[in-house]
Amino acid sequence: MSEKKKRFIAVIGGGECSAQEAEMAEAVGRELARRGAILVCGGLGGVMKAACKGASSEGGVTIGILPGDNNKEANPYVKIPIVTGMGYARNIAVVKSAQAVIAIGGSYGTLSEISHALQSGIPVIGLNTWSLSRNGQPDNSIIPAQDPTEAVNKALT
Amino acid sequence: MSEKKKRFIAVIGGGECSAQEAEMAEAVGRELARRGAILVCGGLGGVMKAACKGASSEGGVTIGILPGDNNKEANPYVKIPIVTGMGYARNIAVVKSAQAVIAIGGSYGTLSEISHALQSGIPVIGLNTWSLSRNGQPDNSIIPAQDPTEAVNKALT
Amino acid sequence: MSEKKKRFIAVIGGGECSAQEAEMAEAVGRELARRGAILVCGGLGGVMKAACKGASSEGGVTIGILPGDNNKEANPYVKIPIVTGMGYARNIAVVKSAQAVIAIGGSYGTLSEISHALQSGIPVIGLNTWSLSRNGQPDNSIIPAQDPTEAVNKALT
Amino acid sequence: MSEKKKRFIAVIGGGECSAQEAEMAEAVGRELARRGAILVCGGLGGVMKAACKGASSEGGVTIGILPGDNNKEANPYVKIPIVTGMGYARNIAVVKSAQAVIAIGGSYGTLSEISHALQSGIPVIGLNTWSLSRNGQPDNSIIPAQDPTEAVNKALT
Numbered sequence: 001m002s003e004k005k006k007r008f009i010a011v012i013g014g015g016e017c018s019a020q021e022a023e024m025a026e027a028v029g030r031e032l033a034r035r036g037a038i039l040v041c042g043g044l045g046g047v048m049k050a051a052c053k054g055a056s057s058e059g060g061v062t063i064g065i066l067p068g069d070n071n072k073e074a075n076p077y078v079k080i081p082i083v084t085g086m087g088y089a090r091n092i093a094v095v096k097s098a099q100a101v102i103a104i105g106g107s108y109g110t111l112s113e114i115s116h117a118l119q120s121g122i123p124v125i126g127l128n129t130w131s132l133s134r135n136g137q138p139d140n141s142i143i144p145a146q147d148p149t150e151a152v153n154k155a156l157t
Numbered sequence: 158m159s160e161k162k163k164r165f166i167a168v169i170g171g172g173e174c175s176a177q178e179a180e181m182a183e184a185v186g187r188e189l190a191r192r193g194a195i196l197v198c199g200g201l202g203g204v205m206k207a208a209c210k211g212a213s214s215e216g217g218v219t220i221g222i223l224p225g226d227n228n229k230e231a232n233p234y235v236k237i238p239i240v241t242g243m244g245y246a247r248n249i250a251v252v253k254s255a256q257a258v259i260a261i262g263g264s265y266g267t268l269s270e271i272s273h274a275l276q277s278g279i280p281v282i283g284l285n286t287w288s289l290s291r292n293g294q295p296d297n298s299i300i301p302a303q304d305p306t307e308a309v310n311k312a313l314t
Numbered sequence: 315m316s317e318k319k320k321r322f323i324a325v326i327g328g329g330e331c332s333a334q335e336a337e338m339a340e341a342v343g344r345e346l347a348r349r350g351a352i353l354v355c356g357g358l359g360g361v362m363k364a365a366c367k368g369a370s371s372e373g374g375v376t377i378g379i380l381p382g383d384n385n386k387e388a389n390p391y392v393k394i395p396i397v398t399g400m401g402y403a404r405n406i407a408v409v410k411s412a413q414a415v416i417a418i419g420g421s422y423g424t425l426s427e428i429s430h431a432l433q434s435g436i437p438v439i440g441l442n443t444w445s446l447s448r449n450g451q452p453d454n455s456i457i458p459a460q461d462p463t464e465a466v467n468k469a470l471t
Numbered sequence: 472m473s474e475k476k477k478r479f480i481a482v483i484g485g486g487e488c489s490a491q492e493a494e495m496a497e498a499v500g501r502e503l504a505r506r507g508a509i510l511v512c513g514g515l516g517g518v519m520k521a522a523c524k525g526a527s528s529e530g531g532v533t534i535g536i537l538p539g540d541n542n543k544e545a546n547p548y549v550k551i552p553i554v555t556g557m558g559y560a561r562n563i564a565v566v567k568s569a570q571a572v573i574a575i576g577g578s579y580g581t582l583s584e585i586s587h588a589l590q591s592g593i594p595v596i597g598l599n600t601w602s603l604s605r606n607g608q609p610d611n612s613i614i615p616a617q618d619p620t621e622a623v624n625k626a627l628t
Contacts, residue, residue, distance in 0.1 A: 403560040406559055429583035447602050
C-alpha cells in the first residue's frame with residue numbers, strides 16, 4: 001500500500017510534559033502505529049518524544065519537523081527528520097502535513113499549532129489541553145477525547 | 158529621534174470584521190499614531206485596514222507584513238509593505254516585530270498570533286477577543302482592555 | 315535499521331525539465347533507492363517527479379516538501395508529503411533535510427537551493443546544472459558529476 | 472507623498488565584507504536616500520550595515536528584515552526592524568519586498584537572495600558580485616554596474 005494513502009496524524013504538545021501526559025502520548029503513538037497511521041510531530045522532547053516512542057515500539061513511521069538547523073536535535077524515535085531552520089514557523093508545517101491533530105496538554109506553542117490547524121480546517125482532538133472562548137462565547141472546535149484510544153478513534157474517523 | 162527607539166505595536170484581528178471592531182481598530186490606530194508608536198499588522202483588510210486607516214489619519218507609520226507575493230495585496234493605508242511569500246508563517250513576524258500586541262476580535266489566525274506572541278513573551282492586550290483556559294484552568298495571559306484608549310495605554314506601558 | 319541512520323539525499327531541479335534531465339533524475343532516484351538512501355525533494359513535477367518515480371520503482375522512500383497548502387499537489391510517487399504552506403521558503407527545508415544534494419539542470423529556484431545548501435555546508439553534486447563565479451573568480455563548490463551513478467556515488471561518499 | 476509610492480530597493484551582500492565593499496554599500500545607501508528610495512536589507516552587519524549607514528546619513532528610511540528573534544541584532548542604522556525568527560527564510564522577504572535588488576560582493580547567502588529575486592522576476596544589479604552560467608551557457612540576468620551611482624540608476628530605472 002502506498003504510504004500516501006496512509007493517514008498522517010500530528011501529535012502536538014509540550015516539549016516538556018508531565019508523566020501523565022507522556023503516558024498518554026505514548027499510548028496515542030502506539031495506537032496510531034497499530035492502526036497504520038504515520039505520526040507527524042515537531043520532533044523534539046516531551047509529548048513529541050513520548051508519542052514517537054510509542055509509535056516506534058509498534059514499528060510505526062515517525063516524522064519530526066524540526067525548528068533548528070540540525071537533525072541531531074530530533075528525539076531518538078524520529079525516523080524521518082525534516083530540518084527546517086525556520087524556528088516556530090515549522091509549527092505550521094506540522095499541522096498542515098496531517099489530516100487530523102491530537103493535542104495533549106501543551107503551552108502556547110501547542111496553542112499556536114491548534115490555531116493553525118483550525119484555521120486550515122484540520123480537525124483537532126484534545127486530551128487535557130486548551131479550551132477556547134471567543135468574545136465570551138465558548139468555541140467548541142477542539143473535539144474532546146477522554147483517553148488515548150478515543151483520541152485516535154476520532155482522529156482516524 | 159530614531160524610529161528604532163519608537164515603540165512598535167502590532168494590531169491583530171480578522172481580515173473581515175464587524176463595524177464595531179473596525180471602529181475600535183481605527184481608534185486604536187489613531188491613538189497609537191498620536192503617541193508616536195509605529196503600527197505593525199498583517200497588511201490586509203478588516204481590522205488591519207481599519208487600524209492602518211486610523212494611524213494614517215494621524216500621520217503615523219504603518220507596516221504591513223503580507224502573506225502573499227505582491228505588495229498590491231496591502232490595504233491602501235500601509236506605508237511599509239513587507240512581502241514575505243510565506244503564507245501564515247508571516248503571522249509570526251507580525252508579532253515578533255512588536256513590543257506589544259493589541260488583539261481585536263479575530264478568528265483562528267488571530268489566535269495563532271496571540272499564541273506566538275505569548276510564546277515569545279510579548280504582552281497581548283485583548284479587546285473583545287479570545288479567552289483561554291488550559292486543562293480546565295483559566296489562563297489570564299491576555300490582558301483585557303475595555304476600550305481602545307485603555308488598550309493603547311496598556312500596550313505602551 | 316533505523317531510517318534515521320539512513321542517508322537522506324535531496325534531488326533538486328526544475329519543475330519542468332527536458333527528457334534528458336528526466337531520464338537522469340529517474341536514474342538518480344533508482345540508484346539512491348537501490349543503495350538504501352531516502353530521497354528528499356520539493357515534491358512537484360519535472361526533475362522531482364522523475365526522481366521519485368525512479369526511487370519508487372526500486373521500493374525507495376520518497377519525501378516531498380511542498381510549497382503549497384495541500385498534499386494533492388505532490389507528484390504520485392511521493393510517499394511522505396510534507397505540507398508547508400510557505401512557498402519557496404520550503405526550498406530551505408528541502409536541502410537542510412539532506413546530507414548531500416544532487417542538482418540536475420534547473421532554473422533560479424534550483425539555484426536558490428544550491429545556494430542554501432552551500433551556505434549550510436551541505437555538499438552539492440551537479441549534473442548539467444549551474445556553475446558559479448564570484449567577483450570574476452570561478453567558485454568550484456558544486457562538485458561535477460558525469461552521470462547519475464557518479465552523482466550518487468559522490469553524494470553517498 | 473505616500474511611502475507606498477516610494478521605491479523600495481534591497482541592498483544585499485555579506486554580513487562581513489571588505490573595506491571596498493563597505494564603501495560601495497555606503498555610497499549606494501546614500502544615493503538611494505537622496506533619491507527618495509527606501510532601503511530594505513537583512514538588517515545585520517557588513518554590507519547591510521554600511522548601506523544603512525549611508526542611507527541614514529542622508530535621512531533615509533532603512534528596513535532590516537532580521538533572521539533571529541530579537542530586534543537587538545539589527546545594526547544601529549536600521550530604523551524599521553522586522554523580526555522574523557525564521558533564519559535564512561527571511562532572505563526571501565528581503566528581496567520580495569523590493570522592486571529591485573543591488574548585490575554587492577557576497578557569499579552563498581547573497582547568492583540565495585539573487586536566486587530568489589530572479590525567480591520572482593525582480594531585477595538584480597550587481598557590483599563585484601556573483602556571475603552565473605547554466606549548463607555551460609552564461610546567464611546574464613544579473614545586470615552589471617561599474618559603480619554605486621550606476622547601480623542606483625539602474626535600480627531606479
